[in-house]
Amino acid sequence: MKAKNQRLTLLIIAVVAMLGAVLLGMSALRDQAAFFYAPADVARKGLPLDRAVRIGGMVREGSISRHPDGVTIDFIVFDDSAATIPVRFTGITPDLFKENSGVVADGRFQPDGTFVASEILAKHDENYMPPELSRQAGLHKTDTLE
Numbered sequence: 001m002k003a004k005n006q007r008l009t010l011l012i013i014a015v016v017a018m019l020g021a022v023l024l025g026m027s028a029l030r031d032q033a034a035f036f037y038a039p040a041d042v043a044r045k046g047l048p049l050d051r052a053v054r055i056g057g058m059v060r061e062g063s064i065s066r067h068p069d070g071v072t073i074d075f076i077v078f079d080d081s082a083a084t085i086p087v088r089f090t091g092i093t094p095d096l097f098k099e100n101s102g103v104v105a106d107g108r109f110q111p112d113g114t115f116v117a118s119e120i121l122a123k124h125d126e127n128y129m130p131p132e133l134s135r136q137a138g139l140h141k142t143d144t145l146e
Helices: 003-030 039-045 131-136
Strands: 035-037 053-059 072-078 084-090 102-109 115-122
Touching: 035 039, 039 053, 039 084, 053 084, 084 102
Parallel strands: 035 053, 084 115
Antiparallel strands: 053 072, 053 102, 072 084, 102 115
């Protein structure tokens, strides 16, 4: 076999191997990927019961209720539309988690429409400053940084 043919054969084998590795990786990650849904998306498209998803929105005022076990909470997530998602979470909530604040939750939908979250992430605006830092800077809650 000529050297030119050997190089071409090796190049083809390398490309096929790379393509196979990419396809294998994509198929492995497909089951691990979390898709993001807003309450309006869930209302429009229906409940994605077959996979882990991520939802996001605002925590409705007056919707947080704590169970007697002390670690389970129920709350409602809403967005600009009239759509809402009831959420149940068991665990310790982030410090920034509160009513009328943004939240992102990872978990799965149940057939009854409840979202059972395995993780909650609280969102904040770009002006957030940790309480410790604001005390050091001599700022109060009504003060702003300019």
